[in-house]
């Protein structure tokens with residue numbers, strides 16, 4: 001008699017972004033991977049999820065989970081928190097505060113259906129294992145720069161070998177400890193072309209090559225970054241990375257807002273993965289030219305960056321911001337393209353395209369399951385269209401990673417949600433008190 005660990009029945013399944021929904025589907029999982037659901041199959045556990053929609057696990061390719069500490073405030077101050085005076089800064093956090101905040105942000109992401117987050121911030125040697133305890137895949141790195149961020153807040157970009165070397169040492173320790181551990185990995189993260197000197201970027205490029213790691217960075221995020229790189233190097237940030245051999249198909253470039261036509265062509269030709277952050281960019285009055293980037297060959301993934309972790313929102317904003325760019329509704333920019341960006345394209349950006357992003361025998365068993373029995377999701381004649389246009393992350397009822405149920409009926413199974421919220425709120429209060437005197 002065929003047997004599996006977990007058998008999900010009755011669910012509507014979208015196996016991958018461009019496949020039609022399968023109603024009354026059966027999903028079988030054994031030893032952490034999807035297997036063929038055979039007739040008469042027995043299971044250690046059965047879940048009847050009639051009235052629910054299952055999609056491949058959502059992948060957030062660019063997140064600073066601890067930055068939930070500035071949600072509801074930094075959005076209205078004009079720019080990214082690391083460049084904004086008057087809000088708590090990364091360098092103010094103790095390791096324990098970073099852990100408490102990162103767990104809060106990561107729990108929000110998990111409850112909203114994320115099965116993998118690519119998380120970069122300070123104290124990552126402490127936050128990554130603390131996030132991993134929640135059970136989702138956590139990839140990431142410490143924030144790597146050699147600029148003095150306290151000086152940047154005063155408008156001065158001063159690079160320090162000592163700052164850069166300390167960050168590099170932490171990154172090397174993280175590679176040794178975490179890369180290749182179950183559900184963990186390192187993608188080396190130079191903060192941005194303006195906050196890393198060119199010699200430092202070269203060091204990070206070489207470290208990535210030495211350990212066969214992918215890279216991620218903020219790229220063309222702001223006029224300030226463009227001005228600084230132009231003054232320093234006489235070129236655009238994209239041109240600088242190309243010159244250094246860092247513009248390639250193992251680079252995840254977050255934002256890509258302020259790009260020239262030549263930059264777009266170069267990003268496309270290099271098949272760079274763009275971490276598109278539509279909601280936060282829109283809140284700052286900006287957008288990335290995703291349609292032109294995609295047409296040029298760049299690969300669009302989705303992310304939330306900071307202050308929130310709702311990837312269903314990201315899909316909706318990505319869809320709408322793309323349509324604003326052409327002024328039309330087109331077959332080439334539909335809900336399935338957003339689901340692709342949030343699943344298969346995200347997996348490819350993390351170098352995990354052979355293991356994640358689709359529901360198929362042999363793939364790692366990651367699933368995001370949405371309860372459709374909510375007034376704003378009825379009717380759902382096209383369940384994906386309904387999810388992208390009117391759904392929310394909080395409609396996610398179950399999250400499964402590697403066959404393990406991490407969220408059940410909207411509740412986390414590995415942690416005490418009240419405790420995570422209490423610890424996160426206390427850490428935020430402490431750092432806000434120090435930041436504002």
Ligand SMILES: [Zn+2]
Nearest residue numbers: 064218254305
């Ligand atoms: Zn960011």
